[in-house]
Amino acid sequence: MSVSRRGFLHIVGSGRTSPRQEMSGAFLAARGLEAHLAEAGHNGRAARPLLPPGVHEIRINSNENPLGPGRAALDAIVGTFPEAGRYPFNSTPSEGDLAEAVAAKFKAKRENVVMGAGSQEILKSAMRAFTSPARGLVTAGPSFETCPGMAKKLGHPLTEVRVDSAFRLDIEPMIAAAKGAGLVFFNNPNNPTATVHGATTVADFVERVRKASPDTVVLIDEAYHDYVTDPSYRTAVPLALETPNVLVARTFSKAYGMAGMRIGYGIGRADTISKLARLKMPYNVSVFGIVAAITSLHDQTHIDEEVARNTEVRAFTVKALDDLGFTPTSSQANFLFVGIQRPAKEFRDACAKAGVFVGRDFPPFEKTHARISIGTMDEMVRATDVFRNVLRPATSSAGKAQ
Numbered sequence: 368m369s370v371s372r373r374g375f376l377h378i379v380g381s382g383r384t385s386p387r388q389e390m391s392g393a394f395l396a397a398r399g400l401e402a403h404l405a406e407a408g409h410n411g412r413a414a415r416p417l418l419p420p421g422v423h424e425i426r427i428n429s430n431e432n433p434l435g436p437g438r439a440a441l442d443a444i445v446g447t448f449p450e451a452g453r454y455p456f457n458s459t460p461s462e463g464d465l466a467e468a469v470a471a472k473f474k475a476k477r478e479n480v481v482m483g484a485g486s487q488e489i490l491k492s493a494m495r496a497f498t499s500p501a502r503g504l505v506t507a508g509p510s511f512e513t514c515p516g517m518a519k520k521l522g523h524p525l526t527e528v529r530v531d532s533a534f535r536l537d538i539e540p541m542i543a544a545a546k547g548a549g550l551v552f553f554n555n556p557n558n559p560t561a562t563v564h565g566a567t568t569v570a571d572f573v574e575r576v577r578k579a580s581p582d583t584v585v586l587i588d589e590a591y592h593d594y595v596t597d598p599s600y601r602t603a604v605p606l607a608l609e610t611p612n613v614l615v616a617r618t619f620s621k622a623y624g625m626a627g628m629r630i631g632y633g634i635g636r637a638d639t640i641s642k643l644a645r646l647k648m649p650y651n652v653s654v655f656g657i658v659a660a661i662t663s664l665h666d667q668t669h670i671d672e673e674v675a676r677n678t679e680v681r682a683f684t685v686k687a688l689d690d691l692g693f694t695p696t697s698s699q700a701n702f703l704f705v706g707i708q709r710p711a712k713e714f715r716d717a718c719a720k721a722g723v724f725v726g727r728d729f730p731p732f733e734k735t736h737a738r739i740s741i742g743t744m745d746e747m748v749r750a751t752d753v754f755r756n757v758l759r760p761a762t763s764s765a766g767k768a769q
């Protein structure tokens with residue numbers, strides 16, 4: 368059956384006036400439908416409950432871009448349907464074209480880039496390539512769980528260095544722990560605490576780890592790079608391109624709005640990247656992801672608009688929580704980490720009853736803090752109304768958050 372571009376857009380559109388609004392509406396509707404298909408216990412996460420008629424869910428639990436890919440990327444996906452029968456090495460554009468486009472963005476070469484089915488593949492491959500029973504992982508606690516999860520599965524040593532009192536990665540103890548480690552995971556901004564370190568701190572960190580432990584690989588995960596507004600921050604990609612044993616992981620899942628397309632990459636010196644490329648599953652990115660990513664790389668306007676939108680809605684949500692007496696950590700991402708003075712589960716379950724789905728537990732702060740992703744302004748207006756009801760009065764069963 369052939370589906371024209373216009374026909375496809377008609378199928379997914381919601382009949383609103385502008386094409387962008389149509390697509391946004393369709394995405395919001397699709398996010399709603401998918402909820403009912405969520406499987407219980409999938410990935411250890413509970414299924415979202417079915418809601419009473421008239422209550423629309425708000426999914427602010429996974430740090431996704433609520434508006435999805437830009438219009439140009441969507442058009443490119445539709446235009447690529449005829450290539451669906453090709454393998455990604457043989458398609459137009461191909462996986463190699465995407466690696467070239469990513470490399471060109473950083474004035475690097477194709478051998479400096481390895482593509483992944485999301486950046487999680489890069490993280491997993493880095494664990495397999497660089498850690499061993501003798502040389503473990505150093506990460507922050509809490510931080511993104513893929514690397515520590517792999518350490519546990521592989522039985523490799525794991526050191527989680529608690530974040531500092533401002534919920535930032537704690538530099539000094541992480542450097543101390545890095546000696547003899549296989550891999551240091553440095554998430555900047557850090558998920559779930561949303562804090563960031565400036566470029567000078569990151570460069571110093573890398574230099575000192577390299578001095579103390581030259582064979583240790585430093586993986587700087589910049590999944591939320593585009594959302595940072597702190598002027599002291601800069602990407603570590605140039606640092607990774609010139610420094611042995613350093614790589615940066617990036618993803619199209621966040622500001623680019625392509626979490627469902629599964630495209631990420633690692634970038635660094637060729638001798639570092641080749642160790643990950645060896646572990647890559649053949650044809651790990653789809654032809655639709657490839658074309659959407661290449662198109663998005665040339666659509667800076669979409670990223671600029673998304674970042675401006677997130678910054679505005681983030682400020683609104685921070686203020687609403689502040690007004691309630693629950694001040695989030697300093698957020699440089701599309702989510703907030705908030706001391707809610709009760710267990711995250713209690714807060715999560717109460718919000719879910721009103722159709723608002725917030726983040727999972729993040730030990731060691733699961734008794735005091737919740738992670739809230741930034742949705743659309745409409746969603747956050749509704750969500751903060753729900754927070755107002757749920758959080759007031761504070762029924763502390765865990766004591767006051769530090």
Ligand SMILES: Cc1ncc(COP(=O)(O)O)c(C=O)c1O
Nearest residue numbers: 485486487511558590618620631
């Ligand atoms: C810090 C961090 N890194 C990596 C990922 C993985 O993203 P993906 O596999 O979708 O690229 C996430 C997802 O939430 C994340 O928060």
